[in-house]
Amino acid sequence: MSSLTHTPAAELAPPAPRFAPWWKHAAEALVWLSLLAVVAMWLAGGGLSGLTDLGAAITSLGRLTALVAANLMLLQVLLLARIPAVERSFGQDELVRSHRQLGFASFTLMVAHVGLILLGYAGARLDRLLPVAIEVALDLPGMLLAVAGTACLVMVVVTSVRRTRAALRYESWHLLHLYAYLGVFLALPHQLWTGADFLASPAATAYWWTVWLAAAGSVLVWRVILPLVLSRRHDLRVQAVHDDGDGVHTVVLTGRHLARLRVAAGQFFTWRFLDGPGWTRGHPYSLSAAPDGRTLAVSVAAVGDGSARVATLRPGTRVLIEGPYGRMHPGVRRRTKVALIAAGIGIAPMKALIEALEVAPGELSVLHRVSCRGGLPLQAKVAAAVQARGGRLRLLPGPRRAEASSWLPQGWAPGSDADALRYLLPDVAERDVYVCGPPQWLDLVVDALAQAGVPQEQIHQERFAW
Ligand SMILES: Cc1cc2nc3c(=O)[nH]c(=O)nc-3n(C[C@H](O)[C@H](O)[C@H](O)COP(=O)(O)OP(=O)(O)OC[C@H]3O[C@@H](n4cnc5c(N)ncnc54)[C@H](O)[C@@H]3O)c2cc1C
CATH class of the missing domain: 1.20.120 (Four Helix Bundle (Hemerythrin (Met), subunit A))
Known part of the structure; x- marks a missing residue:
C-alpha cells in the first residue's frame, strides 16, 4: 500500500475500528x-x-x-x-x-x-x-x-x-x-x-x-x-449547519473527547437531534468528513420529515448517537488503488473516505451518479477533495433508464454494465471498490463489479435504506 504523505489532522485522528476476519x-x-x-x-x-x-x-x-x-x-x-x-x-x-x-x-x-x-x-x-x-x-x-x-x-x-x-x-x-x-x-x-x-x-x-x-x-x-x-461521555452538540445547496445541509458537531471516539471515515451513526417532539426517531447518517478528533460532520439530503428538519437545527442542540456502525471504511482496504462509486447523497461518506484514504496521485477514482432531480450534492466540496488527493472524478449525470436494469443513466452507450465499468475504470479488478447509494442501484453496481472480475472481498458497500 502507498506510504503517502497526506493524513489530515493525523495526530488527533481517532483510533481505527478493530476488525478481525x-x-x-x-x-x-x-x-x-x-x-x-x-x-x-x-x-x-x-x-x-x-x-x-x-x-x-x-x-x-x-x-x-x-x-x-x-x-x-x-x-x-x-x-x-x-x-x-x-x-x-x-x-x-x-x-x-x-x-x-x-x-x-x-x-x-x-x-x-x-x-x-x-x-x-x-x-x-x-x-x-x-x-x-x-x-x-x-x-x-x-x-x-x-x-x-x-x-x-x-x-x-x-x-x-x-x-x-x-x-x-x-x-x-x-x-x-x-x-x-x-x-x-x-x-x-x-x-x-x-x-x-x-x-x-x-x-x-x-x-x-x-x-x-x-x-x-x-x-x-x-x-x-x-x-x-457514549452520548453522555461525548456530549455532542450542533456547532453549525451549512446549506450546501441542492437540498443538502451539512451539520457540524462538537463534543468532549472526540479523539477517543473510535470511528472511521465511511462509517455512520444513528442520530437523534434533541430539537423538540419527534426526537426519539433516530436516523442513520454517515460521516461526510474524515473524523479529526475535534468535530464530526454529516451531510443530509432532505427526502422526508426527519431529514428536512436538519436544516432548522440550532447551534447548541444536544445530540444522542448510536454507533459507529458500518464496514465501509479505510480499515477494510486490501489494494493500493481505490475506486469510489456513489449515487446521489451516497457521495457523503465518499467525501470522508476521499479525505481519509492514503492514496498516491492517480490511485483514486471517483464515479458519481447524479440524477437531474437531485442536483449535484456536495459537488464543489467533493471536487476539491478529489483534486487535493490527485484523484479523478467522473460525473454520470442524467435520468434513470426506463427499464431500471442498469446503474447508468439514460443515453449511456449500449453494452453491458460491466463493459461500461471496464471502460470507466479499465483496472477495476485491481482496485478496492467502495459503493454507496440506494439499494436497487447498489445491487446493479455490485453485479457489474462481479462481472468485471472484482473479487467479492474487494467490494465494500453501504446501502442508504434497509
Ligand atoms: C446506513 C445509512 C446511512 C445513511 N447515510 C445518509 C447520509 O449520510 N446522508 C443522507 O442524506 N442520508 C443518509 N441515509 C438515508 C437517511 O437515513 C434517510 O434518508 C432518512 O432517514 C430519511 O428520513 P425522513 O424522515 O426524512 O424520510 P422518510 O420519508 O421517513 O424515509 C424515507 C426513506 O428513508 C429510509 N429511512 C428513514 N428512516 C430511516 C431509519 N431510521 N433507518 C433506516 N432507513 C431509514 C427508509 O427507506 C424510508 O423509506 C442513510 C441511510 C442508511 C441506512
Whole structure:
C-alpha cells in the first residue's frame, strides 16, 4: 500500500475500528452449533421414541419445530442487537438480510409448530383440531400469553412483506416492528411452564436461559445503555449547519473527547437531534468528513420529515448517537488503488473516505451518479477533495433508464454494465471498490463489479435504506 504523505489532522485522528476476519467465521460456527445443540436436546428428550403412534410422531415434530423456531428467533434478536464484533464482521446490509431470512424461517417454523402440536394433541384428527386448540389456549399455563405473542409476530411479519412495507411510512413500520420483541418475550412463559424440552435436563435449561439472557442483555447493553453512555461521555452538540445547496445541509458537531471516539471515515451513526417532539426517531447518517478528533460532520439530503428538519437545527442542540456502525471504511482496504462509486447523497461518506484514504496521485477514482432531480450534492466540496488527493472524478449525470436494469443513466452507450465499468475504470479488478447509494442501484453496481472480475472481498458497500 502507498506510504503517502497526506493524513489530515493525523495526530488527533481517532483510533481505527478493530476488525478481525475470524469473528465472522466464529459467529457462523456458533449459529450452526446452536442448531445442532437444539436438535441434540430434542433427540435426548426422546424426539425419536414412540413414533409408532401418528399423533405422538406429529407432536414430536411439533416440538422440534418449536425448538428450532425459538432458537432462530433469539439469534435474530442477537443479530440486530448491534454487538460490535458481529456488526463489524457482517456489516449492516448482511445483518439486515440475514435477520429478514431468519425472521421468515423462524416464523414459518413457529406456524408449523402451532399446527403440528395441535394436530398431534388431536390424535391426527382434523375434526378435533378446533376444540383442542381452544382447550390448549385456555387450560395450559402461559398459553394465552403465547397466543398474544403469536399475534404480535404475525403482525410484524405481515408488515414486513415487501408490498405491505412499501405502503407504510418508515416510522410506522419501524414502530410496528418493535412488537417483535414483545412477541418473543410473551412466548417465554409457555416455554417455561409447558415446554418439556426447555426443562428436560439441567443442560437444556442452562442452554435456553443462556440464549435468552444473552439476547435480552445484548439489546439492553448495546442498544440502550452504551448509546446513552457514549452520548453522555461525548456530549455532542450542533456547532453549525451549512446549506450546501441542492437540498443538502451539512451539520457540524462538537463534543468532549472526540479523539477517543473510535470511528472511521465511511462509517455512520444513528442520530437523534434533541430539537423538540419527534426526537426519539433516530436516523442513520454517515460521516461526510474524515473524523479529526475535534468535530464530526454529516451531510443530509432532505427526502422526508426527519431529514428536512436538519436544516432548522440550532447551534447548541444536544445530540444522542448510536454507533459507529458500518464496514465501509479505510480499515477494510486490501489494494493500493481505490475506486469510489456513489449515487446521489451516497457521495457523503465518499467525501470522508476521499479525505481519509492514503492514496498516491492517480490511485483514486471517483464515479458519481447524479440524477437531474437531485442536483449535484456536495459537488464543489467533493471536487476539491478529489483534486487535493490527485484523484479523478467522473460525473454520470442524467435520468434513470426506463427499464431500471442498469446503474447508468439514460443515453449511456449500449453494452453491458460491466463493459461500461471496464471502460470507466479499465483496472477495476485491481482496485478496492467502495459503493454507496440506494439499494436497487447498489445491487446493479455490485453485479457489474462481479462481472468485471472484482473479487467479492474487494467490494465494500453501504446501502442508504434497509
Ligand atoms: C446506513 C445509512 C446511512 C445513511 N447515510 C445518509 C447520509 O449520510 N446522508 C443522507 O442524506 N442520508 C443518509 N441515509 C438515508 C437517511 O437515513 C434517510 O434518508 C432518512 O432517514 C430519511 O428520513 P425522513 O424522515 O426524512 O424520510 P422518510 O420519508 O421517513 O424515509 C424515507 C426513506 O428513508 C429510509 N429511512 C428513514 N428512516 C430511516 C431509519 N431510521 N433507518 C433506516 N432507513 C431509514 C427508509 O427507506 C424510508 O423509506 C442513510 C441511510 C442508511 C441506512
